[in-house]
Amino acid sequence: MIDKNYAPQEIEQKWYAYWLENKLFASKPNPEKEAYTIVIPPPNVTGVLHMGHMLNNTIQDVLIRKARMEGKEACWVPGTDHASIATEAKVVAMLKEKGIAKSDITREEFLTYAFEWKDKYGGIILDQLKKLGASCDWDRTRFTMEPSLYQAVIDTFVRLYNKGLIYRGVRMVNWDPQGKTALSDEEVIYKDVQAKLYHIQYPLVDGSGSVTIATTRPETIMADAAICVNPADERYVHLHGKKVRIPLIDREISIIPDEYVTLDFGTGCLKVTPAHDLNDYELGLKHKLPVIDILNDDGTLNEKAVLFVGVDRFEARKRIVKQLTEEGYLTKTDEYKSTVGTSERTGAVIEPKLSLQWFMKMEKMAKPALDNVMNDNIQLHPAKFKNTYRSWMENVRDWCISRQLWWGQQIPAFYLEDGTVIVAKDKKEALRIARDKYQLYALVEDDLTQDPDVLDTWFSSWLWPISVFDGIENPDNEEIKYYYPTNDLVTGPDILFFWVARMIMAGYEWRDELPFKNVYLTGIVRDKQGRKMSKSLGNSPDPLELIERFGADGVRSGLLFSAPAGNDLLFDDKLCEQGRNFSNKIWNAFRLLRGLEVVPGASLPEHVLATAWFTSKLNQTIIDVQDDFSKFRISDALLSIYNLVWDDFCGKYLEIIKPAYQSPIHADTLRDALSLFDSLMRLMHPYMPFITEEIWQVIDERAEGESICKAEFPIAGPVDAALVAQFDVVFEVVTKIREIRNSKQLSPKLALALHIKAENQAAYAPVEAILVKLANLESINFVSDAVADAQTFVVKADQFFVPLANDEDPAVVKAESEKELTYLQGFKKSVEAKLANEKFVANAKPDLVERERQKLADAETKIQSLQELLARLG
Numbered sequence: 001m002i003d004k005n006y007a008p009q010e011i012e013q014k015w016y017a018y019w020l021e022n023k024l025f026a027s028k029p030n031p032e033k034e035a036y037t038i039v040i041p042p043p044n045v046t047g048v049l050h051m052g053h054m055l056n057n058t059i060q061d062v063l064i065r066k067a068r069m070e071g072k073e074a075c076w077v078p079g080t081d082h083a084s085i086a087t088e089a090k091v092v093a094m095l096k097e098k099g100i101a102k103s104d105i106t107r108e109e110f111l112t113y114a115f116e117w118k119d120k121y122g123g124i125i126l127d128q129l130k131k132l133g134a135s136c137d138w139d140r141t142r143f144t145m146e147p148s149l150y151q152a153v154i155d156t157f158v159r160l161y162n163k164g165l166i167y168r169g170v171r172m173v174n175w176d177p178q179g180k181t182a183l184s185d186e187e188v189i190y191k192d193v194q195a196k197l198y199h200i201q202y203p204l205v206d207g208s209g210s211v212t213i214a215t216t217r218p219e220t221i222m223a224d225a226a227i228c229v230n231p232a233d234e235r236y237v238h239l240h241g242k243k244v245r246i247p248l249i250d251r252e253i254s255i256i257p258d259e260y261v262t263l264d265f266g267t268g269c270l271k272v273t274p275a276h277d278l279n280d281y282e283l284g285l286k287h288k289l290p291v292i293d294i295l296n297d298d299g300t301l302n303e304k305a306v307l308f309v310g311v312d313r314f315e316a317r318k319r320i321v322k323q324l325t326e327e328g329y330l331t332k333t334d335e336y337k338s339t340v341g342t343s344e345r346t347g348a349v350i351e352p353k354l355s356l357q358w359f360m361k362m363e364k365m366a367k368p369a370l371d372n373v374m375n376d377n378i379q380l381h382p383a384k385f386k387n388t389y390r391s392w393m394e395n396v397r398d399w400c401i402s403r404q405l406w407w408g409q410q411i412p413a414f415y416l417e418d419g420t421v422i423v424a425k426d427k428k429e430a431l432r433i434a435r436d437k438y439q440l441y442a443l444v445e446d447d448l449t450q451d452p453d454v455l456d457t458w459f460s461s462w463l464w465p466i467s468v469f470d471g472i473e474n475p476d477n478e479e480i481k482y483y484y485p486t487n488d489l490v491t492g493p494d495i496l497f498f499w500v501a502r503m504i505m506a507g508y509e510w511r512d513e514l515p516f517k518n519v520y521l522t523g524i525v526r527d528k529q530g531r532k533m534s535k536s537l538g539n540s541p542d543p544l545e546l547i548e549r550f551g552a553d554g555v556r557s558g559l560l561f562s563a564p565a566g567n568d569l570l571f572d573d574k575l576c577e578q579g580r581n582f583s584n585k586i587w588n589a590f591r592l593l594r595g596l597e598v599v600p601g602a603s604l605p606e607h608v609l610a611t612a613w614f615t616s617k618l619n620q621t622i623i624d625v626q627d628d629f630s631k632f633r634i635s636d637a638l639l640s641i642y643n644l645v646w647d648d649f650c651g652k653y654l655e656i657i658k659p660a661y662q663s664p665i666h667a668d669t670l671r672d673a674l675s676l677f678d679s680l681m682r683l684m685h686p687y688m689p690f691i692t693e694e695i696w697q698v699i700d701e702r703a704e705g706e707s708i709c710k711a712e713f714p715i716a717g718p719v720d721a722a723l724v725a726q727f728d729v730v731f732e733v734v735t736k737i738r739e740i741r742n743s744k745q746l747s748p749k750l751a752l753a754l755h756i757k758a759e760n761q762a763a764y765a766p767v768e769a770i771l772v773k774l775a776n777l778e779s780i781n782f783v784s785d786a787v788a789d790a791q792t793f794v795v796k797a798d799q800f801f802v803p804l805a806n807d808e809d810p811a812v813v814k815a816e817s818e819k820e821l822t823y824l825q826g827f828k829k830s831v832e833a834k835l836a837n838e839k840f841v842a843n844a845k846p847d848l849v850e851r852e853r854q855k856l857a858d859a860e861t862k863i864q865s866l867q868e869l870l871a872r873l874g
Contacts (some may be wrong), residue, residue: 002587002590002591002594002595002698004591005584005587006551006583006584006587006691008550008551008552008553008554008580008583008690008691009548009551011690011691011694012131012133012551012552012553012690015689015690015693015694016130016133016690018707019135019707019709020138022705022707024135024707024709024710025076025135025136025137025138025709026137026139027073027074027075027137027140028073029073029478029479029482029483030073030482031482033071033072033073034071034072034073035072035073035075035482035483035487036064036067036068036072036073036074036075036487037074037075037076037077037483037484037486037487038060038063038064038075038076038077038486038487038488038489038490039076039077039079039464039465039468039486039489040057040060040076040077040078040079040136041056041489041490041491041495041499042079042080042081042142042144042461042464043080043081043125043126044080044081044083044086044087045080045081045082045083045087045118045122045123045143046083046086046087046090046121046122047080047083047124047125048124048125048128049125049128049129049132049543049544050533050540050543051525051533051540051541051543051571052492052522052524052525052533053125053129053543054132054525054543054546054555054559055522055525055559055560055563055569056490056491056492056522057129057132057134058132058556058559058560059490059520059522059560059563059634060076060134060490061076061132061133061134061135061556061686061689062560062634062686062687063488063490063634063686064076064135065135065685065686065689065709066629066686066713067487068135068709068710069682069685069686069708069709069710069711069712069713070712070713071712073482075137075140075483076134076135076136076137077136077137077140077142077468077469078126078129078134078136078137078138078140078141078142079140079141079142079143079144079464079468080122080123080125080126080141080143080144081144081457081460081461082118082143082144082145082407082408082457082460083457084403084405084407084408084454084456084457085176085179085181085343085345085346085403085405085457086345087114087117087118087122087407088114088179088405088406088407089179089345089346090117090121091110091113091114091117091407094113094117095110095113102406107406107452110406110407111406111407114406114407118145122143123141123143126138126141128543128544131544131547131552132543132547132552132555132556133552133553133556133689133690135689135709140468142467142468144457144460144461144464145408145409145460148467148470148473149460149463149467149468150409150460151425151472151473152460152463152466152467152470152472152473153409153455153459153460153463153467154409154412154425154426155425155472155473156459156463156472156506156510157409157411157412157423157455157459158412158423158424158425160360160509161423162423164361165360165361165364165365166358166359166360166361166401166423167358167359167361168356168357168358168359168413168421169356169357169359170354170355170356170357171354171355171357171359171400172278172281172352172353172354172355173352173353173354173355173357173400174187174188174341174350174351174352174353174400175297175350175351175352175353175355176343176345176346176348176350177295177297177298177299177313177348177349177351178298178299178343178346178347178348179343179345179346179348179405180297180298180404181403181404181405182353182355182357182400182402182403182404183343183344183350183400183403184399184400184401184456184458185397185400187343187344187345187498188341188342188343188344188350189341189342189343189344190339190340190341190342191339191340191342192337192338192339193337193338193339193340194335194336194337194338195216195335195336195337195338195340196216196333196334196335196336197214197215197216197266197333197334197335197336198214198215198216198218198321198324198330198333199212199213199214199266199267199330199331199332199333199334200212200213200214200215200218200221200247200324200329200330200331201247201328201329201330201331202227202244202245202246202247202269202271203244203245203247204239204242204243204244205242205243205244205245205252206242206243210244211227211236211239211244211255211267211269212267212269212331213227213266213267213269213270213271214265214266214267214269214334215266215271216336216338217273217276217317218317218320218321218324218330219301219308219313219314219316219317219320220271220273220276220294221246221247221248221271221273221320222246222248222249222251222292222294222301222304222305222306222307223273223274223275223276223292223293223294223304223305224246224253224271224272224273224292225253225272225273225274225280225284225289225290225291225292226253226254226255226256226271226272226283226284226287226289227244227253227254227255227256227269227270227271227272228255228256228257228258228260228261228269228270228271228272228283229255229256229257229258229261229268229269229270230257230258230259230260230261230262230263230268231257231258231259232259232263233261233263233268235268236255236257236268236269239255240255240256240257241254241255241256242254242255243255247324247327247329248307248320248323248324248327248329249306249307256272256287258283258286258287260279260283272284272287272289274289274290274291274292274354275291275292275293275294275295275353275354276293276294276295276351276352276353277352278352281352281354291354292304293353293354295313295351295353297404299312299313299348299351300312300313301313301316307320307323308320313351321333357400357401357402357453358400358401358402358411358413358451358453358455359398359399359400359401360398360399360401361398362396362397362398362399362505363396365505365508365509366393366396366501366505368504368505368508369393369501369504369505369508370389370390370393370394372504372508372514373386373389373390373393373504374386374390377514378504378514378516378517378518378519379517379518379519380519380521381518381519381520381521381631381632382521385493385496385521388493388496389496389497389501392496392497392501393497393501399456400456401455401456401459402451402453402454402455402456403453403454403455403456403457404452404453405453405454406452406454407454408454408455408456408457408460409454409455409459409460410450410451410452410453410454410455411450411451411453411454411455412424412425412426412430412450412451413450413451414427414430414448414449414450414451415448415449415450415451416434416438416440416443416447416448417447420438422434422437422448427445427448427450428445430448431443431444431445431448434448458498458499458502461499461503462499462502462503462505462506463503463506463510464503465484465485465486465489465503465507465515465516466480466484466506466507466510466511466515469483469484471484471510471511472510475510475511484511484515485507485511485513485514485515485516485517486515486516486517487516487517487518488516488517488518488519488520489503489515489516489518489519489520490520490522491519491520491521491522492521492522492524493521493522494524496519496521500519503515503516518632520632520634522563523563523564523567523568523569524568524569525559525568525569525571526568526569526570526571527539527540527570527571527572528570528571528572530568530570533571541571541573543555546573546576549576549580550576550577550579550580551579551580551583551690551691552689552690553579553583553687553688553689553690553691554576554577554579554580554581554582554583555576555579556579556687556688557578557579557582557583557638557642557687557688558575558576558577558578558579558580559571559575559576559579560634560635560638560687561575561578561579561635561638561639561642562575562635563634563635564633564635564636582642582645582646582688583688583691585645585646585650586645586684586688586691586695587691587695589645589649589650589654589677590677590695590698592654592658593654593670593673593674593677594698596658596659596664596665596670597663597664597665598664598665598666598667598670599664599665599666599667600666600667601666601667601668602666602668603666603668603669603672604666604669604769605766605769606656606766606767606769606770606773607656607657607666607669607672609723609766609767609770610653610656610657610770611653611657611669611672611673611676612720612723613653613720613723613724613726613727614648614649614652614653614676615676615717616718616719616720616721616723616724617644617648617724618644618676618679618680618683618714619716619717619718619719620716620719620724621640621641621644621683622683622714622715622716623716623719624637624640625637625640625641625683626716628640638687641680641683641684641687644680644683645680645684649676649677649680652727652731652774653673653676654673655773655774656770656773656774657669657673674699674700677695677699678696678699678700679714681695681696681699681708682696682708682711682712682713682714683713683714685708685709685711689708689709692708693707693708693709696708696711726763726766726767727767729795729796729798730767730770730771730774731774732795733754733771733775733795733800734771734774734775736793736795736800737752737754737775737777737802738775740752740791740793740802740804744791744804746804748776749776750776751776751777751778752775752776752777752778752802752804753777753778753779753780753781753802753803754771754775754777754779754780754781754800754801754802755780755781755782755783755787755790755800755801755802755803756780756781756782756783756798756799756800756801757782757783757784757785757786757798757799757800757801758782758797758798758799759797759798761782764780764782768780783801786799786801786869786872787801787803789803789804790802790803790804791803791804792817792869794862794865794866794869795862796858796861796862797861797862797864797865798865799865799869814870814873817866817869817870817873818870820866821863821866821867821870824859824862824863824866825863827855827859828856828859828860828863831852831855831856831859832856834852835849835852835853835856
């Protein structure tokens, strides 16, 4: 007995446990099968499931489940990223609640706390993904700080250093004063802000006047090294080489000419602060200017600032503006639209800061990564992102890979007392190198000090597709050779350079081949007003609550109803409601079939014909779905399946074969219907795994451990295009008759007569019984001329007449026919224009062009029939 209502929560829990118990997601190398591999974009170990994860992981699960059903050795590797900055911030906050400061404990003690925190809270998101139905091989779960992956990162650093691709140097970096660490360019998020432009007078030393500079950062004037003007600016030619005094501190600096200064911005005078601006730093190098860094690592002013020492930079700005105003140096303040860089992890405003850091040279490594995306060896979906990718890769900068943190892979660089650096995988190896290279035979391990910094999180995750298969430590192991390169990567365009490009670089550096063949770039999940979902806006629903309300299948399908690759998804609860309604529709259709009384016997001829028709529709949908998947049109494939199930199976096929109320169904008809239902469940399974498993298990007897997860994905058979076209006519006729009933407010139970004027009357013979049933007809008659006093409509070239008592005035019929004729003539013109477009005909799929030609032919025959009808009406 099938339950009246579909209860997703019970069913989801039951089948997920069954899948895990029977190891249905497990994978191991199998030379007899084609490998299909996806590595999960490892979520932060601090993370919890949000709507972006839901979309991204649903798409991955659809791809992996389909591959598994197609007989491939499907392997979806899960895992988490240690997320240096975010996790360290969480641990520091936890310690603060316990009254412990990071500065009061050792590195080893801190790491003990960090791992305890990770064991307690880390990886929650992976358990949450199970609620979504994610079919990962959970036995393969990896973590970027686990010993073997940690070692892979260390080995990578040593290898690249020895190749001359990693170096240490003082460079201007992006400094996060809250995290107290350097960031790479890609970890800086730029935001538009309304700033103020302060006009400040700098008195000339010779007493002849002053120059006015415009700045957004008056708190840095104490770090000024020069005033710069454009040599072509006639206003300041007489001042070249003269000196001015910095307001408030009276330190003298020179006025220097350089074409870098824009003539029409601000006052044309630029204060040069080499320690606190990248461009100023470059100017400073060119003109050999001193570098005065007035900021501490936490963003407070240091002793070199002279004024406001120990005060936070933004509070110092307020105070210095007040003092400049009081002493007459501030002449005016303008409102100014600007952008500021902020830390992706902490949100703090970034400070440009000169710092001794480790860098990786990117130019050489970027070349194969650029070339192989541009030539489509690696395909981006949608391809529009190739331009963004190329722009980044052609302007790549060296990567700042060191972070001033404790949580992460500690840089394998060891220092002697004199500052000599030795890069080695561990202290023991560094000692051996020191003795061999420098003949320091008396040296012991305690004489070596390891670099305190850790590596950028991305320096571990760029190895992910290789390291999860232990391909760094053991490059010829069975798993890496079987599963690598992986097949498809699903991720967001926001980390196209952060992660995707770097994985491609690593692939060519370590294995001289691509790491994956396709990159599917999802859009951003936004609310229905178009705003990006975020905690601060309070517009992001709790994904687990959505699953509780609508079921995992409802949420999965709801998300994918309108999520084309690369385009943002405007999320509304109604999408999940639509998904839940779809689940209920499927459930009720199955209940209907299983609830029928069955009698032995062969199918009626019209049921055989309907089964043949639906089989062709199913086969055409399978063809369309496979084509959509080949182009990564995952949402389009779902919509094709949705329409097939909702409209064609439930709305048409079941209506044809369903017996009259309380009447039995023939065994052969039910067998055919359930066989088709089985195919539909297998076609839908990647999208809606739970309900399809529940129904598939009941459709037929299954062995213990058997699952739809490994049932065969439907394979398309032949499509009878003529039969499909014949049924299209039937359904259009039925629709027209139902429209007549609605417009005349006739009861659906009232049987009507139908007269048909057709050249090929025999074509209707096989489908007469279907027409009679669906349209509730008392009779079908064929006529050679028009039927007077009847409702009239045209389908293809045939005319149809439904006699009704008290029929409309012929003038009304004529008006309606003229209206339809006008519409059809306009439609014909639009189709003709499309077919006259050479680009469309050359680039569109042949079957699409053929459909347009068929539309044109149908319109022409309808126009002819309507013109004949209007001629008779006078």
